[in-house]
Each structure stands twice: as structure tokens, then as C-alpha cells.
Amino acid sequence: MIICTTAAELNERLAGARKEGQRIGFVPTMGALHRGHMALIRASVTSCELTVASIFVNPTQFNEASDLSAYPRTPRADEELLIAHGCDFLYRPDVADIYPNGDQESAAAELDFGSLTERMEGAHRPGHFAGVAQVVSRLLDIVKPRVLFLGQKDYQQVAVIRSMVRQLDLPVMIEVVETVREVDGLALSSRNRRLGPQERKAAGLINRQLSAVAAGLLAGWDPEKLETAAMDAMQRHPLLNPEYVEVFTGHNLLPYRGGPAAAEIVVACAVHCGPVRLIDNRIAIPSNP
Template sequence: MQTFTTAAELTGLLSAARRRGQRIGFVPTMGALHRGHATLVRRSVEEQDLTVVSIFVNPTQFTEGADLTAYPRTPEADIALLEASGCHFLYMPGVEDVYPAGTAERLTDRLEFGSLTTRMEGIQRPGHFGGVAQVVHRLLEIVDPHVLYLGQKDYQQVAVIRRMIELIGSRVVVSTVPTVREPDGLALSSRNRLLQPEERRAAGAINGQLAAVVAGLQVGWPARELERIATATMHQLPLLNPEYVEVFDGDTLLPYQDGDPVRELVVATAVRVGRVRLIDNRIVPPAQP
């Protein structure tokens, strides 16, 4: 695996690879890598000729300065995981390399995301998705991949990035990889390592509540009632403080209205476990006839 700290070095090498007809897969990350990231990398390695991973803790997507400071940074372990997963190129830039003109002006401010950024995480973390769109747009300029690999756990983020790619007319294909989970169902996340032992045990109940909502939807229970029950149940569990439980249309992210035809039905939640904020979601399988 080759490591680059500047866009100029990386883009020159990737341009040559494209001229040779090689296909490029890209996995953007903020580091603190885990098995979920490894799954994304391995998928790209299996499907593309070259795989690029970026590790960049993007300051523009953090709405709380404390979150940026506290975000875990484990570069040595990250490099070892990427090497074991077959990554070809690692891009580990500084802020100045990603944003040579500064962070104030961004093309994505002129893009219209509608309901994709005004609900759920958009309410809880104002400005977050603007920062996400900004950094992914810039990284796509640098890497110019054929396929962008993203994890399902950040469902709303994936929806925003898909819309951004559509609006800017990019040809990159988005491949969404299912969430990787711990044995108790907790979605793998870099934030999990910030949990205290008793908080980690409590967090396992989050997936159980999402699974209960999925089961209820499959037998026709009202979506709003299922949201209410899951929220109330988590409030009663030790150390869990849910911010929302939402059942929504996967294309618009608008609340699902019982009986409406949708391409993909999703339930998502954000829960504070102690001081750590976790998000998760489940896609509802079609009801069996």
C-alpha cells in the first residue's frame, strides 16, 4: 500500500492508471477504522482494479467543536487494517491540502437538497450535511473514482451524497454496503470505542428496538405508533436517551404514510448513550405474501 499526503501526488498516479484502463474504487473515511470499513475496502478490492481510501477528519461537518476534538484518531491501527484489507492507495492529507482556498466557500452551498437535509440528522446537527457534501465533492475531484463505496449505517448521508452526485452531473456510481454489526446487533461505529463498558452493554438494545419496528411494519402496525413505542421503550432502558425514531421513504426521507407505495422503507434512530451519540437504521424487507 502506498500512502500520499498531497492531492497532486495521488491524482498524477491515478490519471496514469485511468489511461491504462484501470477502474478505481474509493472509500472516504475519517479514520478510527473498524470491521465495517474493512468490509467496504474489501468490496472495492474485489470489484475494482485499484482501491483508494482517504483518512481525513473533516472539520466542516462537525457542529460541536468538542466532537471534532474528541473524534478518535488511530493512524497506526488504521494503516494495519487497510494493508490487511488489500487497499492499494491511502490518502492522508492535512486540511490545507483538501481545502487549499479555505473552507468558507463551497460549491455545494448552491445545491438544493430539499427534505434530504432538513429532517432527522439535519435538525439535530445543523450544517453537518453541508460539510459532508463539501468534503465528498472535494475528494471526488481529487480521486475521480469509478465507484464510491459507502456504508448503509449513515443512510441519510448516503442519500445526500447521491443527490449531490446527481446535481453536479458526476458519473461516479455509488455502491452502498450493508451495515456490519456486533454479535448483539450494535452497528459498528468509530464512536463505539468511546462508550464505557456499561454504556456499551446498554447500546446493544438499540438494534433490538429497530428490529421490533421492522417486525411491526411487516404485519401492518401504524408507523407513528411503532415510532412512539420504540422511543418510549428506549427512554425506560438504562443509559439510553433517544432523540428520534423515524420510519420514512428511503428516496425522499419524508415520513412514511401507512399504505403508501415506496421503493424502500427505512426505520432510523439516533440515541445518546451517556455522552456518546449513536445512529442506526434498518431497511424493512418486503412483506411476505
């Protein structure tokens, strides 16, 4: 695996592959890699001739300085995982290389995401998706991949990035890889390693409640009552503090309140478990063909 720390170096390394028309897959990450990230790497290695991963803890998508400073960083372990799973290039830049003109400049600054950012993470983390669109648009401009691989766990983020790609007319396909979970159903996350033993045990309740909401939706139960029941169940646990549980339609992320739906129906949540904020989702009803 070749490690590049600047956009110029990466572009020089990839110039030949681009000229030959090789299919380049790209997996953007913030490091502290785990099996979920490796599922994205495997998907890229399987379908692309070259795989590029990036590790960059983007300061513009963090709402709190404490969250940014606490984000886990494991550079040596990350390299070993990427090598073991067949990654060809690692782009590991500093802030100045990503934002050479300062972090106020963004190709996505004037984009309108409409209802995609009005609720859930958009409401609870103001400015978060502006930072996501900013860094992903910049990374796509640097890497210029044929395929961008993203994880389903960040469902709302995937929707925003899809919209950004359409609005900027970027020549990249997006492949979404299913969430990888622990035995008890907890979605893999870099933040999970900050959970203490009791917190980790408590976090398993998150998936159980999402699964219960998904089962209730399939049975035709009232979405609002299911949301309330899941919130109440998690609030009763002394180590869990849920911010939201929301049932929505996949195409516009607006609340789903029952009846037939052409788009997939999803339930998502954000929950504080001790000092760690976790997000997750379940696709309850797949899209109609």
C-alpha cells in the first residue's frame, strides 16, 4: 500500500491509472478503522481495479471541540488493516492540504439539501452536514474516483452526499454497503471503543429497540407510537439518553405516518451512551419495485 500525505503526490501516483481508464474506488474515513470500514474496502477491492482510502478527521463537521479532540486516532493499526484487506493507496492529509485556502471555502456551500437536513442529525448538529459536504466534495475533487463507497449506518449522510453529487454533477457512482454489527446487533462505530464495559452492554439495547420499531411498522402499527415506545424504553435505562427516534421515508427523509409508501421506510436514532453519542438505523420496509 502506498501512503500519500498530499493531494499532489496522490494525483501523481494515480495519473497513470486514470489515463488507462482504470476503475478507482474510494473509501473516505476518519480513521480508527474497524470491520465496518473493511466491508467498504472489500467492496471496492472486489469491483474496482484500484482502491483508495482516506483518513482525515475533518474539523468542520464537529459541533464541539471536545468531540473533535476525543475522536479516537489509531494510525498504525489503521495502516495494518488497510494493507491486510488489499487497499492500494492511503491518502492521509493534514488540514492545510485539504483546505489550502482556509476552511471557509467550499464547493458545496451554495447547495440546497431541502428536507434532507431539516431533521435528525441536521436538527441536532447544526452545520454538521455543511462540513460533510465540504470535505467530501474536496476529497472527490482530489481522488476523482469512479465509485464512492459509503456505509448505510450514516443513512442521512448518504442521502446528503447523493444530493451533493447530483447537484454538482460529479462523475462518480455511489455504492452503499450494509451496516456491519456486533453479535448483539450494535452497529460498528469508531466511537464504540470509548464505551466502558457497562456502557457497551447497555448500547445493545439501541439495536433491539430499532428492530422492535421495524417489526411494528411491518405489522402496520402506528409510527408515532412506536417512536415514543422506543424513546421511553431507552430513557428508562440509566446509561442511555436518546436524542431522537424517527421513522421516515427514504427518498426525502420526511416523517412517515403510515399508509402505502413507494420509497423505503427507515427508523433512525441518536443515543448518548455514557459520554458517547451513537447513531444507527434500520430499513423497516424496503422500496416497492
